[in-house]
Amino acid sequence: MIETADQIFVILQHWIVGFAPAGVRWILAALFSVIAILGAFGGLFAVTTILERKGLGRIQNRLGPNRVGPFGILQPIADAVKSLTKEDVVPYAADKVVHFLAPVVLVLGAFSVYAVLPVGRNMVLANLDAGVLFFFAVGSVMELSVFMAGWSSRNKYSLLGAMRAISQMISYEVPLILSSITVIMAAGSLSTVAIIEKQAGYTGILPHWYVFTPWGFAGFVLFMIAATAESNRSPFDLPEGESEIIAGYYIEYSGFKFALFFLGEYLGMFAISGMGITLFLGGWGAPLSFLAWVPSYLWFFAKLLAMIAVFIWIRGTLPRLRMDQLLNFAWKFMLPMALINLVTAGLWHFLPQGGLRWLVCILMVVVPYVLLGRGLMQGQRLEKRVYQFAE
Amino acid sequence: MLGEGIAKGLAETARNFFGSYVSKERLTTVQFPEERLPQPEAARDFPFLVYDGPDWQAGLRCVGCQICEKECPPKCIYIEKSKDKKPDALGKPQFYPAVFNIDISVCMSCQICVEVCPFEAIKMDTEFELSTDDRFGGLLWDKSQLAKSNEHYNKIHPTEAAEVDARLAEEKAKAEAKAKAAVQAAAQAAAKAAEAKASPAPPSAPPSGSAPSDSAPSGSAAPSAPATSSSSSTVAKND
Numbered sequence A: 001m002i003e004t005a006d007q008i009f010v011i012l013q014h015w016i017v018g019f020a021p022a023g024v025r026w027i028l029a030a031l032f033s034v035i036a037i038l039g040a041f042g043g044l045f046a047v048t049t050i051l052e053r054k055g056l057g058r059i060q061n062r063l064g065p066n067r068v069g070p071f072g073i074l075q076p077i078a079d080a081v082k083s084l085t086k087e088d089v090v091p092y093a094a095d096k097v098v099h100f101l102a103p104v105v106l107v108l109g110a111f112s113v114y115a116v117l118p119v120g121r122n123m124v125l126a127n128l129d130a131g132v133l134f135f136f137a138v139g140s141v142m143e144l145s146v147f148m149a150g151w152s153s154r155n156k157y158s159l160l161g162a163m164r165a166i167s168q169m170i171s172y173e174v175p176l177i178l179s180s181i182t183v184i185m186a187a188g189s190l191s192t193v194a195i196i197e198k199q200a201g202y203t204g205i206l207p208h209w210y211v212f213t214p215w216g217f218a219g220f221v222l223f224m225i226a227a228t229a230e231s232n233r234s235p236f237d238l239p240e241g242e243s244e245i246i247a248g249y250y251i252e253y254s255g256f257k258f259a260l261f262f263l264g265e266y267l268g269m270f271a272i273s274g275m276g277i278t279l280f281l282g283g284w285g286a287p288l289s290f291l292a293w294v295p296s297y298l299w300f301f302a303k304l305l306a307m308i309a310v311f312i313w314i315r316g317t318l319p320r321l322r323m324d325q326l327l328n329f330a331w332k333f334m335l336p337m338a339l340i341n342l343v344t345a346g347l348w349h350f351l352p353q354g355g356l357r358w359l360v361c362i363l364m365v366v367v368p369y370v371l372l373g374r375g376l377m378q379g380q381r382l383e384k385r386v387y388q389f390a391e
Numbered sequence B: 001m002l003g004e005g006i007a008k009g010l011a012e013t014a015r016n017f018f019g020s021y022v023s024k025e026r027l028t029t030v031q032f033p034e035e036r037l038p039q040p041e042a043a044r045d046f047p048f049l050v051y052d053g054p055d056w057q058a059g060l061r062c063v064g065c066q067i068c069e070k071e072c073p074p075k076c077i078y079i080e081k082s083k084d085k086k087p088d089a090l091g092k093p094q095f096y097p098a099v100f101n102i103d104i105s106v107c108m109s110c111q112i113c114v115e116v117c118p119f120e121a122i123k124m125d126t127e128f129e130l131s132t133d134d135r136f137g138g139l140l141w142d143k144s145q146l147a148k149s150n151e152h153y154n155k156i157h158p159t160e161a162a163e164v165d166a167r168l169a170e171e172k173a174k175a176e177a178k179a180k181a182a183v184q185a186a187a188q189a190a191a192k193a194a195e196a197k198a199s200p201a202p203p204s205a206p207p208s209g210s211a212p213s214d215s216a217p218s219g220s221a222a223p224s225a226p227a228t229s230s231s232s233s234t235v236a237k238n239d
């Protein structure tokens, strides 16, 4: 029974595919998975927009949208209708083809990375041997599409936004990948499915997730910070800073193309959160051994929603960074931390099990954190500003 | 240490988030169409014409003097004065506005019309839900739309209306006393004239005959003096 509930979608897929002639079965199976991914994550996008607006509202002691439907839960539908019926304006001087392609490429890229993301037991579209590599390679298509959008609009602001996006995404891609390499080292595989299987056991009731090791914890935090920057979320939303460059690279987009950008951005956020879950939080595994009967996909989505909640929380808390702060943080803090963390993960592997291993590895994480943090904060003291001429 | 401030900030926003579900003071939103805050007494938006008594056409205080039309800075008042006279609230024959239009899409709510009106005939309303799909006709109000009762005025601006009512009552009493005095004087003069008729008529008799008609202009001039003081008092209050 439990087994059936867990595998219900896999069984359903086999059942439907069974009706087709043998030659086209693989196409039908892939199609089934693709439709499921499109539906699930498209729906999650709608849910997230309303959750985000409500959550941000509450953080700011407002109510948030509450007019469409009971408690405003139908707001995404109203938003969709609005963006579909809006006029689609393309600037006269824009490079029309690239301008049109940019949001399409973004959404395509954002959806393709879900191919290697296991959302449940046996629920992955393609179990590639180099799944993590595929994820990051395809994920960087988003940078390309952002630059396409910014450049083709022929607008100073969008070009500036695109330049910011490129410098930010390239800077943060380094710590992002370096922090995930620790997991690849530990698991000894690039396949997402294998990585999850490595984290499947339990000690007592606690799972063997990588986040529960010193290097895993540091790696997870680094990964999530870099993921925030990669998905252009606040406080790293410089490419679309409304107050400085209006809306950055999508200033010249309206109507449905704008909605596509929005969709792509959120899909990117879900995908990278899903990757974080896969690498550090045991994927679809249950957090406590006696909860293993809950279907695996429910665990995945519960973890994903928790991550989204943290993203919203952070967005409601932190103000936007300045460009120099952003790059300093990436190169002076994140990169050294990620490199030291690689060494820590290696030590963890070779030291014998026991208290010493924990002590050494915790020190390897905490000491650099404190020192690097101090270095980063140096010369950043807030002082009373002296105005030379105004006195 | 790095991250301390971030942790503090996260705690603060979390407090806000959960606090907004439990404490009413945090959530200050007023859900407008269903919930409303009472308007402050000094609220104002567009002018209306005050009338006394039950019938708005008979009770309109406006005498069509067109002072407000001349003073209105954006010139959004349009008045056509009547040719005939009708008795006003005091029973005195007065002109009345045959047409009185205000284009509230032009009106800037400056209240100057209220301050210059010598007859307390035009006041500021507080009704603000005036949206209409007819941009021109829907916002050009004629006198039937503008006329509102004195009770309405008392309801929206109680303090101010009470002052105005007291002043009007005082004027009315004064006018009545004056009329009575004039009637008495006329009666006395008539008696004197009748007395004088017996003896040869003195040349100073005719002026005594004009005494009753003299009371009318002085009666209509009387309200204008307090009216200027009333306008200055409204100014003081609005400051």
Ligand code: SF4
Pocket: B047, B071, B072, B073, B074, B075, B076, B077, B102, B106, B107, B108, B109, B110, B111, B112, B113, B114
């Ligand atoms: S409030 Fe001002 S603008 Fe409006 S009608 Fe009176 S004088 Fe004119």
Ligand code: SF4
Pocket: B061, B062, B063, B064, B065, B066, B067, B068, B069, B079, B116, B117, B118, B119, B120, B121, B122
């Ligand atoms: S100033 Fe007063 S009495 Fe004269 S026309 Fe205007 S509202 Fe009527």
